[in-house]
Amino acid sequence: MxxxxxxxxxxxxxxxxxxxxxxxxxxxxxxxxxxxxxxxxxxxxxxxxxxxxxxxxxxxxxxxxxxxxxxxxxxxxxxxxxxxxxxxxxxxxxxxxxxxxxxxxxxxxxxxxxxxxxxxQWCQGFSEPGSGSDLASLSTRAAPSGDGEDGWTVSGQKVWTSLAQYAARCVLLARTGGPGHAGISAFLVDMDSPGITVRPLRTMHGVDEFAEVFFDDVQVPASRLLGAPGDGWRLAMDLLPYERSTCFWHRIAHLYSRLDRLLADGCEPDADALGGAWLDLHTVRCRSAATQARLAAGSRLGPETSVDKILLAGAEQRLFDTARDLLPGTVELADGPWRTEYLYSRAATIYGGTAEIQRNIVARRLLDLGKE
Missing domain, CATH: 1.10.540.10 (Acyl-CoA dehydrogenase/oxidase, N-terminal domain)
Structure with a gap:
């Protein structure tokens, strides 16, 4: 080494x-x-x-x-x-x-x-059945443990938790105070703790990637609190930009490999369609390169990474739309990789924050356009 x-x-x-x-x-x-x-x-x-x-x-x-x-x-x-x-x-x-x-x-x-x-493997327990994009309304609760124990008792439910059935730990958001951002705290929870139930969810592309996770009076030691009580929202806002930085760089490389495969599979020679898909990928790669440079220079990432998310989701869906159009029947009639990845691409404008939420962030926090 x-x-x-x-x-x-x-x-x-x-x-x-x-x-x-x-x-x-x-x-x-x-x-x-x-x-x-x-x-x-x-x-x-x-x-x-x-x-x-x-x-x-x-x-x-x-x-x-x-x-x-x-x-x-x-x-x-x-x-x-x-x-x-x-x-x-x-x-x-x-x-x-x-x-x-x-x-x-x-x-x-x-x-x-x-x-x-x-x-x-670890997982991330943020979304709930009633608070997906509206993360601030989450209702899973962590209360100080009774009987003089030093720790927390967690009860509630999470959903869309990726790889929860394989995870040894979960970065969990739970409410420790009143409503709103200030009442949310974060914990690192052992997934083999008594009271945790994991139920995998089958997606439309046929994979149990997500799960529901139920917490029934789960005991969490005080040492597993991340930050201080009430730091959960700040942690979430620091975490989410990382979903749109280094992660995107290798996602873009994966999508370029799929464009290469599209050509290798003998797609119809439509220069406009192929050029458009390539241009979208090139655009998000250029944007992501700037984000990687800022991260490498020690800059703290923030709401500007929503632009990266919007561009990547659009490029991914356009690429697989192009594959569907230029390989007739491959998505609709064949049960192979193109079908699976096309179906997965439909979620690109949902996971990690919906396209609508990302555009609201750009409008309000980058362009200062207000709430309406």
């Missing part, structure tokens, strides 16, 4: 590519969700042991230092080679910065390496 810093991103990419060429991490056949999660653990484990998974993270949590741009390059190379499903790969980029910023340092030092190394 190399411990010395790289002189440039190009040097990092070059050595990484050489290592990947020498180590076969190709996914096995029969790539259902169980196999995808197992493959994710396999890839992370190999990259951790070789050191690649540790670059871009601070040494305090087992990293080797360097900027987040190193992680972006790693994710891009993994996605371009199809080594891990990009959606579930991204959970590291969402949850690890949150733990580093809000967990007690000893807790982050103990648990973050388990996620980075593939030893564990």
């Amino acid at each position: 190399r411990l010395s810093p790289f002189t440039s991103l190009d040097a990092f990419r070059g050595e990484l590519r050489a290592w990947l060429d020498d180590h076969d991490l190709t996914p096995p056949a029969g790539h259902d969700l169980d196999a995808q999660v197992a493959q994710l653990a396999r890839v992370r484990g190999a990259l951790w042991q070789a050191g690649w998974m540790r670059y871009g993270w601070p040494r305090e949590v087992g990293g080797l230092g360097g900027t987040g741009a190193l992680r972006a390059v790693l994710g891009e190379e993994v996605a371009a080679r199809g080594l891990a499903e990009p959606g579930i790969w991204s959970m590291v980029e969402v949850l690890v910065p949150t733990l580093i910023d809000y967990a007690p340092p000893p807790l982050a030092a103990e648990l973050v390496p388990r996620l980075l190394s593939g030893e564990e």
Whole structure:
């Protein structure tokens, strides 16, 4: 494992590519969700042991230092080679910065390496049946434990929780005070705690990626509070931009690989349609490159990443619309990868904040257009 810093991103990419060429991490056949999660653990484990998974993270949590741009390059190379499903790969980029910023340092030092190394999977308990896009109205409650115990008792329900059935931990938002933002706190909950029930949800593309999670008087130690009581909304606002930064860089690489596959599959030679799909991808890649540069320079991301989300969702849906149009019958009549990915792309304007919510954020917080 190399411990010395790289002189440039190009040097990092070059050595990484050489290592990947020498180590076969190709996914096995029969790539259902169980196999995808197992493959994710396999890839992370190999990259951790070789050191690649540790670059871009601070040494305090087992990293080797360097900027987040190193992680972006790693994710891009993994996605371009199809080594891990990009959606579930991204959970590291969402949850690890949150733990580093809000967990007690000893807790982050103990648990973050388990996620980075593939030893564990984690999930994110935000959305609820009555408060999806309106996160501030969540009703899952955490109350101080009775009988003099030092901790919290959590009761409520979460929904659309990705990979909850595989997760060892959950970054959970719960109400510890009154209504509104100030009454929300965040916790890192062990998913094997008594009182937790997970029920997978089958999506229209045939995968149990999401789940309902029920909390019935679940005991959470005081040491698992992230930040201070009432910091939950601030944590959520810090976390969400990470869903739209480094995560997007490898998602874009994945979509470029699908455009290449569209051409390889002998699609109809429609230059306008193919050019439009390519231009949308190029536009969001340019936008994301600027976001990666700001992140690497130490800037704190904020509402401007909603622009990235809008562009990526539009590019993804246009790409798969183009595939449907230029490969007649492949989506409608064949039960293969194009059908599955086309159906999944319909959610691109919903997950991570709907397109309508993102446009409201741009209007109100970036353009100062007010509430109407």
